[in-house]
Amino acid sequence: MTKQLNIEIKKCEDCPYFENVYNRYPDATYTSSDEFICKKKQGYSHRLIDRKVFDQHNFLHEDCPLKDTRKPGVMVGVSVFLINEQDEILVGNREDGTWGLPGGGMEAGETPKETAVREIGEETSIIIHPKNLVFATFTNDIFLEEKNEHWITLYFYAYDFEGKAERVEPNKCKEWRWVDLDNIPKPVFCDWAKNIEELKALIL
Numbered sequence: 001m002t003k004q005l006n007i008e009i010k011k012c013e014d015c016p017y018f019e020n021v022y023n024r025y026p027d028a029t030y031t032s033s034d035e036f037i038c039k040k041k042q043g044y045s046h047r048l049i050d051r052k053v054f055d056q057h058n059f060l061h062e063d064c065p066l067k068d069t070r071k072p073g074v075m076v077g078v079s080v081f082l083i084n085e086q087d088e089i090l091v092g093n094r095e096d097g098t099w100g101l102p103g104g105g106m107e108a109g110e111t112p113k114e115t116a117v118r119e120i121g122e123e124t125s126i127i128i129h130p131k132n133l134v135f136a137t138f139t140n141d142i143f144l145e146e147k148n149e150h151w152i153t154l155y156f157y158a159y160d161f162e163g164k165a166e167r168v169e170p171n172k173c174k175e176w177r178w179v180d181l182d183n184i185p186k187p188v189f190c191d192w193a194k195n196i197e198e199l200k201a202l203i204l
Contacts, residue, residue, distance in 0.1 A: 038123050073151075076153075078115040082120070093175050123169055125164075125168050135154070139195070157202065184196065
């Protein structure tokens, strides 16, 4: 089906299944007319409060039935090895069961370190200063077959930070755990653990 459409889907209004809820139910009361329903995915509705994010990163919501029709672009992510006094690193158990590092995608206008500071705060409530982040390595992660995405992920490490790890986003992370570098829980997200030996050479 998606192969026959021959269209580029960048935002929800481009989708042939898009239908504005306001047009369907004109007598209803809405706080915004920018709410839509997907005619393809029954029961799925979403307020277009994230439209700026969709346009900025050139991708659709993960639940969009036509998300794989978008043109693949290269996105930049940032992940951080937070290291405590016992030389343990902080890892989180994601909603899909894999274990990952704190971090996320860069937003327009940010530096990589600014992304790291923001994402760590949003995900764990830990406070870190950009000057305390040291670049470690990067990976070239290609998921064109799985989800039509291509990421360049920049890895930093840091010893100096404030606060304790909290589940600020419980819908995305089941728990945060400090683990030994030789005892990384599995499965890992995006195979970041392959950088452990390189990290050891830098910090130990």
